[in-house]
Amino acid sequence: MKKAGSALALFALLAATNISAQPTEEQRAQWRAMREARGGEPAGPRPPEGATQEEKRVFYQKRAAERAQAEAVPAGSEHSAHAGQAPTERKAEGSGKTGKPAVAPTPTFAGTAPEQTRGGGAARPGGGAGGMGARGGGALWLSDSPPSRGDGPPRAGMGAMGGMNMGGERSGPPVKRLWLRAGTDPQKSGFAREDAEAPAETLLVRPQGSLAGEPLPPPEEGRKNLSFEMPVQGYYRLYVTTRKLQGDTLNVAVAKAEVSNFSHGGDEEERSQALVAPRVLESAPIEIVREKLPNEKMFFQLKSGEHQAFVVLQKGLPLQGARVRFVSHEGWTKEAVSDGQGRTSFQVVRDYFPPWDDFRKRFKATYLVIAEANAAEAGRHKDQPYGSVRYQATLAGSYYPSPDDYRSHAWGLGVSLLIVILCGIAVYLYRRRRTRPFREVRLDDAE
Amino acid sequence: MTPSKSACITPLQAVRDAVNQVDFNRFRFWFQAIGFVLFVYGGYLAIDLGSRLPFFSCGYNQEGRGGVCYLLPLQHQLGRSWPTLFSAASLAILTGFLVFAAWFIVLNKGWCGFICPLGTLQDWITALRRRLGIRYARYSQGQFAQLTRIKYILLALTILIPLGIGGGWFSRDMSPPFCLICPARMILPIFTGDFSQFTIDFSSKTAMFMTALGMAVTGLFLIGSFVKKRFFCFFCPMSALHYLISRPALLKLKKDGDKCTRCGDCYRVCDMEIKEIADDIKTTDIMTDDCTLCLKCVASCPEPGALKATFVGIPIFESTEAGFIKRMTREHAP
Numbered sequence: 001m002k003k004a005g006s007a008l009a010l011f012a013l014l015a016a017t018n019i020s021a022q023p024t025e026e027q028r029a030q031w032r033a034m035r036e037a038r039g040g041e042p043a044g045p046r047p048p049e050g051a052t053q054e055e056k057r058v059f060y061q062k063r064a065a066e067r068a069q070a071e072a073v074p075a076g077s078e079h080s081a082h083a084g085q086a087p088t089e090r091k092a093e094g095s096g097k098t099g100k101p102a103v104a105p106t107p108t109f110a111g112t113a114p115e116q117t118r119g120g121g122a123a124r125p126g127g128g129a130g131g132m133g134a135r136g137g138g139a140l141w142l143s144d145s146p147p148s149r150g151d152g153p154p155r156a157g158m159g160a161m162g163g164m165n166m167g168g169e170r171s172g173p174p175v176k177r178l179w180l181r182a183g184t185d186p187q188k189s190g191f192a193r194e195d196a197e198a199p200a201e202t203l204l205v206r207p208q209g210s211l212a213g214e215p216l217p218p219p220e221e222g223r224k225n226l227s228f229e230m231p232v233q234g235y236y237r238l239y240v241t242t243r244k245l246q247g248d249t250l251n252v253a254v255a256k257a258e259v260s261n262f263s264h265g266g267d268e269e270e271r272s273q274a275l276v277a278p279r280v281l282e283s284a285p286i287e288i289v290r291e292k293l294p295n296e297k298m299f300f301q302l303k304s305g306e307h308q309a310f311v312v313l314q315k316g317l318p319l320q321g322a323r324v325r326f327v328s329h330e331g332w333t334k335e336a337v338s339d340g341q342g343r344t345s346f347q348v349v350r351d352y353f354p355p356w357d358d359f360r361k362r363f364k365a366t367y368l369v370i371a372e373a374n375a376a377e378a379g380r381h382k383d384q385p386y387g388s389v390r391y392q393a394t395l396a397g398s399y400y401p402s403p404d405d406y407r408s409h410a411w412g413l414g415v416s417l418l419i420v421i422l423c424g425i426a427v428y429l430y431r432r433r434r435t436r437p438f439r440e441v442r443l444d445d446a447e
Numbered sequence: 448m449t450p451s452k453s454a455c456i457t458p459l460q461a462v463r464d465a466v467n468q469v470d471f472n473r474f475r476f477w478f479q480a481i482g483f484v485l486f487v488y489g490g491y492l493a494i495d496l497g498s499r500l501p502f503f504s505c506g507y508n509q510e511g512r513g514g515v516c517y518l519l520p521l522q523h524q525l526g527r528s529w530p531t532l533f534s535a536a537s538l539a540i541l542t543g544f545l546v547f548a549a550w551f552i553v554l555n556k557g558w559c560g561f562i563c564p565l566g567t568l569q570d571w572i573t574a575l576r577r578r579l580g581i582r583y584a585r586y587s588q589g590q591f592a593q594l595t596r597i598k599y600i601l602l603a604l605t606i607l608i609p610l611g612i613g614g615g616w617f618s619r620d621m622s623p624p625f626c627l628i629c630p631a632r633m634i635l636p637i638f639t640g641d642f643s644q645f646t647i648d649f650s651s652k653t654a655m656f657m658t659a660l661g662m663a664v665t666g667l668f669l670i671g672s673f674v675k676k677r678f679f680c681f682f683c684p685m686s687a688l689h690y691l692i693s694r695p696a697l698l699k700l701k702k703d704g705d706k707c708t709r710c711g712d713c714y715r716v717c718d719m720e721i722k723e724i725a726d727d728i729k730t731t732d733i734m735t736d737d738c739t740l741c742l743k744c745v746a747s748c749p750e751p752g753a754l755k756a757t758f759v760g761i762p763i764f765e766s767t768e769a770g771f772i773k774r775m776t777r778e779h780a781p
Contacts, residue, residue: 264498264520264523295510297509359650360650361648361650361651361654403643403646406648406649406650407643407646407647407648407649407650408646408647408649409642409645409646411646411647411649411659412645412646412647412658412662413645415647415659415662415663415666416633416645416662416663416665416666416669417666418666419662419663419665419666419667419670420666420669420670423666423667423670423671424670427584427670427674
C-alpha cells in the first residue's frame with residue numbers, strides 16, 4: 001500500500017506541475033503590454049465570456065466582415081490599425097529583414113489592401129520586371145485561418161492543412177473553412193478583396209468525387225470563408241482561379257489548398273484509396289503539388305529543418321523554369337527554379353524562436369509557396385486581345401517545431417541509465433545483506 | 448502399449464495425447480517469438496490488425512507495428528473535449544471498446560502469456576538471467592497483496608486523467624498519460640531502430656516530468672525484469688482491464704480440486720506467484736487477476752485432469768501424468 005501511495009503522490013505532483021502551466025500573472029501583464037504597444041487599444045472587440053463555439057464563430061465572422069468594409073476605404077490610419085493585429089515587434093522584424101522599401105502596389109486580380117502590399121511585397125527577390133516582383137504583394141492564397149486570428153497552437157476542433165483533423169465539435173461530417181488572403185507574408189496577408197473584373201472560379205475536388213472537381217458555392221452573405229464538408233477520408237483540394245487582363249498581359253492566378261481529412265477509425269479501404277489517389281487537377285492552368293515524402297503517413301506534419309519538395313504543373317504536366325518562392329512563417333524567403341520534372345525542393349527554416357517559457361511544441365506555422373511563369377500565348381479574354389500570359393500558383397501549408405528543438409536523447413538515456421545503475425546496486429546490496437555465511441548446525445540425537 | 452489398446456485410440460484422442468504431452472516450453476517460446484515478430488515487425492509486411500488490440504503492440508513503433516494497443520486510442524478518445532465526448536462521437540468509444548472486447552474474448556488473458564511483445568521481452572530477459580546463473584526474486588505474500596492493487600490504480604488513472612485533460616483540468620502534454628510512462632513506448636521501437644522515444648521532452652514542465660518518469664520506469668523495467676519474472680505485469684493496467692471483462696471469455700483455466708494433491712508444483716512454476724493456483728481447491732474457474740494464462744501450471748501438474756485449459760468448454764490442454772513425465776525427462780535430459 002505504501003507503493004500505491006507513492007504512485008498517487010507522483011500524480012498529485014503532476015497535477016501541481018500542470019497548474020504552473022497555466023498563464024501566470026506575469027504573462028498576462030506581458031500580453032497587456034503587447035496590446036498597449038498596438039496603440040493602447042485592445043486588438044478588437046472580443047466575444048463575450050462563456051460564449052459557445054458557435055457564438056464565437058458568428059462573432060468573429062461579423063467582426064471580420066466589418067474590418068473588410070473598413071479596409072475598403074483607402075485611409076492610411078485605418079490600415080495601420082489593422083496591421084496592428086500582429087504584434088509590433090513582429091512588424092519591425094519583418095521590415096528589418098527585407099531591407100527594402102515596400103513595393104508600390106500593382107493592380108492585380110483581386111485588389112490587395114495597401115497595408116498587405118507593404119507588409120508582404122518587401123520580400124521581393126529581385127526577379128525580372130513583370131515577374132514575381134511586379135506583383136510581389138498581391139499573391140492570392142488560401143489559408144485555414146483568417147488574418148484576424150493568425151497562427152499558433154491549433155485550436156480544439158479545428159482541422160489543419162496537412163495535419164490531423166479531429167473532426168467537428170458535434171456530430172456530422174467535419175467542416176473545413178478556408179479564407180482567401182492576399183499578400184506574400186503568411187502572417188500579415190489580409191483578406192483578398194473581391195474584384196468584379198476578375199471573378200473567382202472555385203473548384204473543389206473531393207476524394208471520391210469527379211477528378212475534374214465541382215464548383216463550390218460562394219461564401220454566404222457577410223462571410224469571408226469558403227467552407228465545405230468532408231464526409232469521407234482523403235485529400236480535399238480547393239482551387240480558386242482568377243483571370244484578369246492587365247495591359248497586353250493576361251494574369252492567371254490559381255490559389256490552391258490541400259486539406260487532409262483522416263481519422264483512426266472509419267473505412268480502411270476508403271483510407272487506402274485516398275492515400276494513393278491522384279492529387280492533380282489536369283484542367284488547372286497552373287498548380288503546385290506538395291510532394292509526399294516516401295515514409296509519409298496519414299497524419300503527416302512537416303517539421304522545421306526538413307526538406308520539402310514541390311512540383312509545378314501546368315495542365316497536369318511538369319512545368320520547367322517556373323520561378324518558385326518559399327516564404328516561411330516569419331517571412332524568410334528562398335527562390336528556386338523548377339527543373340525538368342517541374343520540381344523544386346526547400347529546406348524549411350527554423351524561424352520560431354520565442355522565449356523558452358513561451359515555447360509551444362504544437363505551434364503551427366504557415367508557409368507559402370508561390371510559383372510564377374510567363375508564357376508568350378496570345379488569345380482573347382472577355383473580347384479583349386492579349387499577347388502574353390502570366391501564370392501564378394500558390395499553395396500554403398503548415399509546419400511545426402522540430403522535436404530536436406525540445407527533446408534530448410542524452411537526458412533520456414541518462415535518466416534511464418541512472419535508474420538502472422541505482423536499482424542494480426540496490427538489488428545487489430539487498431541480496432548481499434540477506435546472504436548469511438554458512439554455519440554448520442549439528443544435532444545431537446541423544447538430546 | 449499393446450496393439451489391442453492402440454487400436455482403441457481414436458484419432459481425436461491421439462491428437463489430445465500429443466497436445467498434452469507437448470514440449471510446452473519450446474512450443475510457447477516459438478509461439479511468443481512468432482507473436483513478437485508479427486507485432487513488432489508486421490508493419491513491414493503490410494500487416495495491420497487495427498488499433499484495438501488487447502496487448503502492448505505499441506503504437507509508437509511507427510514503422511514495424513502490426514497493430515496498436517487499445518490503451519492508446521482509448522486515452523486519445525477519452526481526452527476529447529467534453530462537448531465532443533458526450534455527443535454522438537462517444538459512439539466511437541463504445542464501438543472501439545466492443546472491438547477490443549471481441550479480440551480479448553478469444554484468448555482471454557492468453558494474450559498476455561503468449562502474444563504480448565512486452566511480456567515476451569520479459570520472458571527473454573528472465574531466460575538471460577537464468578543463463579547467467581543469477582537467482583530470481585520473489586515477493587512475500589504481504590508484498591504481493593499490496594502490489595497487485597497498483598494495476599487497478601493505474602487503470603483508474605489511465606481513464607480519469609484523459610477525462611481531466613478533456614475537461615481542461617490537466618495539460619495536453621500529459622496525454623496519453625499511461626503511454627508516456629509505459630516502457631513499451633521506449634523499448635519496442637528500438638527493435639526497429641527507432642530511438643526517438645528515448646528522450647526527455649523539455650517543451651513544458653508537464654512534458655518534462657512525464658517523459659522523465661517514463662524513462663525512469665523504463666530503467667526500472669529493465670532491472671526489475673532481470674531479477675523478477677514478469678515484473679511489469681503486476682502493474683499492467685491492461686491486465687486489470689482484462690480481468691474486469693474476463694467472465695465471457697472463451698479460453699478458460701479450469702481446476703478440479705478433487706484431483707489436486709496440493710503438491711505446489713503449479714505455484715512454483717508460476718511467474719506471477721499466484722498462490723491460489725495451488726491452495727484453492729474449491730474454485731473451478733481458477734484464473735485470477737494477475738494470471739497471464741501462460742499455462743505453465745497445467746504443463747507442470749502431474750495429476751491427470753487437475754488443471755486444464757478449455758476453449759468454449761472443450762478441453763484443449765490438460766495436465767496428464769504421461770505429459771508431466773515426458774516434460775520432466777526432457778528438461779532433465781543430459
